[in-house]
Amino acid sequence: MIAFWTKIIFPILLGCVCITGIFVLKRVMLKDKKISTLQFCIGAFGTATGLFGALYLMLWGFSMPEVLPGFWTAVLCGSAANIVIQFLNAKAASIDQGEVSLTAPLQAMTPGLITILAITLGEFPGPLGVLGVFLMMCGSYVLLWVKTPEYWYEYFGPLERL
Numbered sequence: 801m802i803a804f805w806t807k808i809i810f811p812i813l814l815g816c817v818c819i820t821g822i823f824v825l826k827r828v829m830l831k832d833k834k835i836s837t838l839q840f841c842i843g844a845f846g847t848a849t850g851l852f853g854a855l856y857l858m859l860w861g862f863s864m865p866e867v868l869p870g871f872w873t874a875v876l877c878g879s880a881a882n883i884v885i886q887f888l889n890a891k892a893a894s895i896d897q898g899e900v901s902l903t904a905p906l907q908a909m910t911p912g913l914i915t916i917l918a919i920t921l922g923e924f925p926g927p928l929g930v931l932g933v934f935l936m937m938c939g940s941y942v943l944l945w946v947k948t949p950e951y952w953y954e955y956f957g958p959l960e961r962l
Contacts, residue, residue: 807859830894837890845886874921 822844829835835843915925915933925933949955
């Protein structure tokens, strides 16, 4: 049971806390133009890569895992897409209108992008996967409401801003 907590639950919780903190740090650093978007991305990704590398070495040492066919293609495509997404995301945080309360909910739409990439690579989500993506997209849509809709046409307000 201890191994379960140290190898799985603790790293997940630590990752969640770090991801939450990075939103605030990104907004503070980029809003005041303290560093450029590219410098922020390099620093954030370099730190994350170093931490993940250290964690991997601590848990599994200098060994490569057995992989499924197409694994490295998926890693390459996913990494390339993530670099573009994160750079544009950091760029959005650097402008005055890029408030965290507006940009963070839009990031919840990335399960849709991940699903599209998975389908492109031949992986199809099951019924629960489709339901999960749909629920996350609905939650993001609701978070984009400026005020509680009173009339039926106000439910389309977030689409107008997009």
